[in-house]
Amino acid sequence: MNLSLLVVGGAGYVGSHAVKRLVRAGHDVTVLDNLSRGHRDAVIGARFVQGDLLDPPSLKAAFDAHRFDVVMHFAAFCYVGESVTNPRAYYRNNFVGAVNLLDAMLDAQVRSFVFSSTCSTYGDPRFIPMTESHPQEPINPYGASKLMIERVLKDYATAYGMNSVALRYFNAAGCDAEGQIGERHDPETHLIPLVLQEALRVRGGGDPNDTKLMVNGDNYDTPDGTCIRDYVHVEDLADAHQIAAQRLASGISKGAAAYNLGTGLGFSVLEVIESCRRITGTGISYKKGPRRPGDPPRLVADNSLATRELGWEPRYRELDRIVETAWLWAARG
Numbered sequence: 001m002n003l004s005l006l007v008v009g010g011a012g013y014v015g016s017h018a019v020k021r022l023v024r025a026g027h028d029v030t031v032l033d034n035l036s037r038g039h040r041d042a043v044i045g046a047r048f049v050q051g052d053l054l055d056p057p058s059l060k061a062a063f064d065a066h067r068f069d070v071v072m073h074f075a076a077f078c079y080v081g082e083s084v085t086n087p088r089a090y091y092r093n094n095f096v097g098a099v100n101l102l103d104a105m106l107d108a109q110v111r112s113f114v115f116s117s118t119c120s121t122y123g124d125p126r127f128i129p130m131t132e133s134h135p136q137e138p139i140n141p142y143g144a145s146k147l148m149i150e151r152v153l154k155d156y157a158t159a160y161g162m163n164s165v166a167l168r169y170f171n172a173a174g175c176d177a178e179g180q181i182g183e184r185h186d187p188e189t190h191l192i193p194l195v196l197q198e199a200l201r202v203r204g205g206g207d208p209n210d211t212k213l214m215v216n217g218d219n220y221d222t223p224d225g226t227c228i229r230d231y232v233h234v235e236d237l238a239d240a241h242q243i244a245a246q247r248l249a250s251g252i253s254k255g256a257a258a259y260n261l262g263t264g265l266g267f268s269v270l271e272v273i274e275s276c277r278r279i280t281g282t283g284i285s286y287k288k289g290p291r292r293p294g295d296p297p298r299l300v301a302d303n304s305l306a307t308r309e310l311g312w313e314p315r316y317r318e319l320d321r322i323v324e325t326a327w328l329w330a331a332r333g
Contacts, residue, residue, distance in 0.1 A: 002028065003028070005030070006063075020181065032050075033075065064108075094142070098115075099149075130302060132259065154256040162256075165248060165259065171230060179328045224268050261301070
């Protein structure tokens with residue numbers, strides 16, 4: 001079934017990979033992005049409209065111009081630390097902006113919504129691996145803003161018949177396997193690109209002993225003392241979004257559903273560094289620093305519900321394969 005989709009935030013990291021996947025599958029895709037944190041050249045093969053979720057007239061114009069079967073929403077701020085120091089921006093963009101989008105959908109009679117959510121809605125883990133029934137007690141404004149929208153989606157399903165799928169990512173990682181698009185955050189906070197930046201610095205003649213790479217905490221209750229995370233490839237995330245859109249458009253998915261997206265595997269910070277050493281063939285050094293407040297020792301997904309109900313299976317399960325795709329993008333310079 002070929003669909004007409006509006007992808008909001010489709011010029012960002014995960015959004016642009018989803019757009020490429022959807023276009024390749026034959027769907028008609030329109031991207032709406034304000035380019036505050038996205039990149040116009042990351043939108044491949046889709047119609048582009050510059051607009052802002054905090055500007056309702058630009059949303060109305062997008063819905064007036066095209067009829068959409070499904071809307072996907074990726075346009076959120078996603079830095080945990082920034083959300084603590086500037087919660088105003090996060091609640092305005094992530095919460096108010098998303099409600100504006102949902103209301104524009106209602107006005108346009110569009111009732112199918114795929115939401116980019118996060119495991120940050122859970123807060124500190126009470127058990128590992130984490131299922132969708134894990135208590136949702138976010139510990140920062142970023143996670144709270146996403147949880148607020150999940151609650152809105154439940155209420156909109158009851159009141160207005162809005163059907164939605166919220167996809168709770170664990171650690172998004174990797175890049176397009178063809179090297180066309182990748183991860184470009186400013187500032188960069190994700191571990192794999194930070195390690196690869198260090199590899200590039202050393203390869204460029206930098207002093208290996210003058211590393212800027214920091215390992216925050218080496219005394220956690222884990223096998224090597226560093227934090228363990230579940231790294232899910234961005235192309236696997238894109239696959240899940242397409243599956244969710246198809247299920248919504250076909251009427252299979254009703255109400256407000258939510259699924260974890262992760263591999264179910266955990267890798268430590270030091271294991272990620274070692275993988276990057278293998279893939280780049282570069283000696284990568286790091287400094288030891290104190291723990292970051294709020295960093296739990298382990299975050300690992302139970303993805304069995306997504307496998308059972310969506311039929312979604314991550315294709316990238318080996319850490320080296322994930323790092324290979326990130327290196328292909330990073331080495332382009």
